[in-house]
Amino acid sequence: MSTLLLRGGRVIDPSQDLDRTANVLLADGKIAAIDPPGSTTADQEIDASGRIVCPGWIDLHVAHREPGNDDDETTASATHAAVAGGFTSIACFPDTAPVVDNRASAEFIKLQAARAGHCNVFPLGAVTKNHAGQELAEIGQLVDGGAVAFTGAKNPVANCEIMRRALEYARMFDRPIFNHPQVPELVAGGVMHEGHWSMVLGLRGMPAAAEEIMVSRDIALAEMTGGRVHLMCLSTKNAVDLVRRHRQRTDQKGRVTCDVTAHHLALTDESLRSFDSNVKVDPPLRSQDHLDALIAGLKDGTIDAICSDHQPHSDEKKALELDQTPFGIVGLETLLPLCIRTLIEPGHLTWPQLIRCLTLSPANILGIEKGTLNAGADADVTIIDPDVRWTIDPARFRSRSRNTPFAGWEVRGRASHVIVGGKVRFTA
Amino acid sequence: MMAQPAPAARTGWSRKHLLGLEELSADEITTILDQAAEFNRLASKGEKKLGLMSGSVVANLFFEPSTRTRTSFSLAAKRLSADTIDFTAAGSSVSKGESFIDTARNIEAMGVSHVVVRHSSAGAPHLLSRHLKAGVLNAGDGTHEHPTQGLLDIFTIREHRGTLSGLTVALVGDILHSRVARSNIWGLKKLGARVIVCGPSTLIPPDITKLGVEVSYDFDEILGQVDIVNLLRIQFERQRSAFFPSIREYAHFYGMNGERLKLAKKDVLILAPGPINRGVELTPDVADGNNSVILDQVTNGLVIRMACLYLLEQHRRTGG
Incomplete structure (x- = not known):
């Protein structure tokens, strides 16, 4: 059983009116629990303090x-x-x-x-x-x-x-x-x-x-x-x-x-x-x-x-x-x-x-069963760093195309970790 | 004998491109008009060919049909002793699928210092100005602006009346699709004229009063109060659907003819940017009559374009 613990983030899940600091445990591609017992350990941990943890x-x-x-x-x-x-x-x-x-x-x-x-x-x-x-x-x-x-x-x-x-x-x-x-x-x-x-x-x-x-x-x-x-x-x-x-x-x-x-x-x-x-x-x-x-x-x-x-x-x-x-x-x-x-x-x-x-x-x-951190749901999670400042640079886009009017804009906030089906698919 | 270049006096000009009259100040417009007047004065003394742009290359890129503007720019550059390249889209690589910017870049690579561009797309000169090192002169972009036409219209009025301030100018016809109307409105308002736009309601954009102009749908009613009438061409080629029921009905309400002229002030000036549809916007008796300054406009177009090229060239040579 592969497990991942997202520790100490501000967990926001509108599907259950949740907005508080909590730990989120993912196991085998599913959401296992919010605030699992304190003794819980996981194969892997992500420190989410100062970040927002929300459904993907x-x-x-x-x-x-x-x-x-x-x-x-x-x-x-x-x-x-x-x-x-x-x-x-x-x-x-x-x-x-x-x-x-x-x-x-x-x-x-x-x-x-x-x-x-x-x-x-x-x-x-x-x-x-x-x-x-x-x-x-x-x-x-x-x-x-x-x-x-x-x-x-x-x-x-x-x-x-x-x-x-x-x-x-x-x-x-x-x-x-x-x-x-x-x-x-x-x-x-x-x-x-x-x-x-x-x-x-x-x-x-x-x-x-x-x-x-x-x-x-x-x-x-x-x-x-x-x-x-x-x-x-x-x-x-x-x-x-x-x-x-x-x-x-x-x-x-x-x-x-x-x-x-x-x-x-x-x-x-x-x-x-x-x-x-x-x-x-x-x-x-x-x-x-x-x-x-x-x-x-x-x-x-x-x-x-x-x-x-x-x-x-x-x-x-x-x-x-x-x-x-x-x-x-x-x-x-x-x-x-x-x-x-x-x-x-x-x-x-x-x-x-x-x-x-x-x-x-x-x-x-x-009409898809996504967009929630309810226990048992697919472990699709986005972790946001809301304060990081960066400059939009189309040359760094993963998209093949660069057609944006926002090149050079000084902005704030980006996804720091993106987890799809329990696997970390992107890290900023 | 070729006249010597005028001393590189301070021209008060600090622009690399001339894209429209919207962005120019009244002072900048006056600078161009005064420079054109100076070229007129020199020409009347027989100094028609000046060495002011000797060694520079002006490319005329016309992606849309034009007779008057193209030949006027070409002659203006030659009068200033620039070398010229004339490019028209028909038969060019554009028809082989080369993009507009690639075509312009290739021509620029021949050492061009200024590009004069006419294009059916609004903003095409602005696009070029971002991709080329050369100075760009807008010779008409879609239905956006036609700054040298606006300037020569204003120059012609100033020549006859001394000033623009306090005059009432009627722009008549297809305002919606007219780049000449837009350039005229910016220039005339900046120089203190009162502007009335007049035409069928389908050809007057609803928001135009925000530019400080008045709107009338009744040509006969306003004729008595205007000093200048500028008859814009009906842009048959730009109209995507029926904006008025028939040409006959248009001419009935907005065509200038001998009868209608009687409603106007005796000394009213009749301008038309051309090419005119004779019998639609105006009848031959008016076009060729005493109030018409249509041919003056063509003559003045030359010195206006010389002035624009010269000012941009001065800016370039002084390292602007």
């Missing part, structure tokens, strides 16, 4: 690019970046080439993840065959192959009828549809948030209304079908309000969930003044009033989870003119310090609130 973090959607675009990222490099950033589980987008729209492709991702041996990977399946938006993918077969939710990735499920049927069908398996809530016609050719700065910079805008309309539609369809909708990367004030009112109005709590990225909390649309392709993300960075509403949504629990929305792109793809470069930035390795800077330091969230957004909530959304 879960990222709701990561683009890992394999198969098809392994110049940007692979399952191995994405999972390596994940553990370096503090994550023990990631859910992976199906927008690979070929698309993950059948059982074999889902199983391939799990196989590649097992070969890489860094962290757990949960495939997200396509909603429609080949992402074409025409016919439903084989959702049941995908569930058998390990897919935990269904999504068009960065392509919104635009057709209302398809969305309705997908919700109805996926409900049979108690699986959610992850939507990128955006009306395509209103953002066609867009580069950034539509507002003052898009007008000044002469860049095509993506109006907030494009998101609000789709969020409104998805809430209506979730209520109608009883299906589960997860809204990815909320970025607008009114969208947060719509979700909040839905929760207040009905007894269907949990039917509609949502997340926000760390970078949407850290930057506004004014950053586009640099014309830097690393501030071109989808949904776009918004203005300060939207950003404030996202923080309010996190504070009152309207927004369930925080994710990286990791979107790796090689330098060649990002070194193009702004309107020709793809959307997205890498985020796995910068999420924690951004959350500390935007949420913990200003006092918007407590550590237990932040950790809930990274553990229990995403586990519940994905």
Whole structure:
């Protein structure tokens, strides 16, 4: 029996309302006990004093690019970046080439993840065959192959009828549809948030209304079908309000969930003044009033989870003119310090609130038995050094891609140890 | 005989690049205008060819079609005795898949000191300025800015009216897709003019009043109070969907014609950055009439571009 004792850390586990100094014993890949008897010894010990010990973090959607675009990222490099950033589980987008729209492709991702041996990977399946938006993918077969939710990735499920049927069908398996809530016609050719700065910079805008309309539609369809909708990367004030009112109005709590990225909390649309392709993300960075509403949504629990929305792109793809470069930035390795800077330091969230957004909530959304330190649970644990100061240096990323706007930022806090299934997979 | 270089006087200029009028101060804009006026004065004395940029190489990189701006920059560089490289995207390696930055770097490697760039993407000159050692002049980037056009419009107005302060300028037409409008607004406001933007509501960005301009949808109503009318071209090539029902309807409300001109002040100046769609933005009788200064604009474009190149060159030579 192999054992590991995490000694003297501040143990925060929102799944059991725990926040106190304690020892955590791991045995044979499972959580054995919190505060085992004082005489307990273990094969290995980690001194966690001055650190935070919490369930391993879960990222709701990561683009890992394999198969098809392994110049940007692979399952191995994405999972390596994940553990370096503090994550023990990631859910992976199906927008690979070929698309993950059948059982074999889902199983391939799990196989590649097992070969890489860094962290757990949960495939997200396509909603429609080949992402074409025409016919439903084989959702049941995908569930058998390990897919935990269904999504068009960065392509919104635009057709209302398809969305309705997908919700109805996926409900049979108690699986959610992850939507990128955006009306395509209103953002066609867009580069950034539509507002003052898009007008000044002469860049095509993506109006907030494009998101609000789709969020409104998805809430209506979730209520109608009883299906589960997860809204990815909320970025607008009114969208947060719509979700909040839905929760207040009905007894269907949990039917509609949502997340926000760390970078949407850290930057506004004014950053586009640099014309830097690393501030071109989808949904776009918004203005300060939207950003404030996202923080309010996190504070009152309207927004369930925080994710990286990791979107790796090689330098060649990002070194193009702004309107020709793809959307997205890498985020796995910068999420924690951004959350500390935007949420913990200003006092918007407590550590237990932040950790809930990274553990229990995403586990519940994905319907996976993770995100807890309950005895008997998988021994996925993240240990945080909340005070260490460091400088973000993309050259040191484990990700294959370097597309971040945060290069050179002086930040605080990082994962010091990441334990997956009882094994230490990353040490800072 | 070639004139000797003017003494390297303090130009009050401290920029390596000219990317837009947004970031320039009123003093910097005035410095450019005064330098252009000086080149005009020299030209009127017959000193058209100056040795001020002898030995320097100016590359004109045009990734988007242009006749007027490209030839104007090319001639401006030649008048300053610079060597020029003219590059247009058609038939270049860009069509073979080479990236924009790689193309620019390769051309820069020929010893280029200044790059003049026109591109359909907003921010393309800014991207180049981060990757090249050469000074970058924006000759129009997408729907963002066209600083030398803004400067030559302002120069033309100043030439006729002496000052910008207190004048009312109407920018008419497709404001949303117009880099000329943006550069004009920055420059005119900094120099104290009142600016009214006028056009169909679909072509005026809602937030534009934050720049300190007034908005009107009724051209006839504002005509009587303006000193200058700048008729922007309808950017058919930039419009992704229908912004107005028909060209005929546009011309009906916003086209400048002889009848409409009667509503304006007698001495109103008519500007148009061109190339104009005759019969849409304005009719030939107005374009060629007494109020039109359209050809002055073209003439002034040359000295404005000479001034910009010269100031950047001075900055470079003094080790800036």
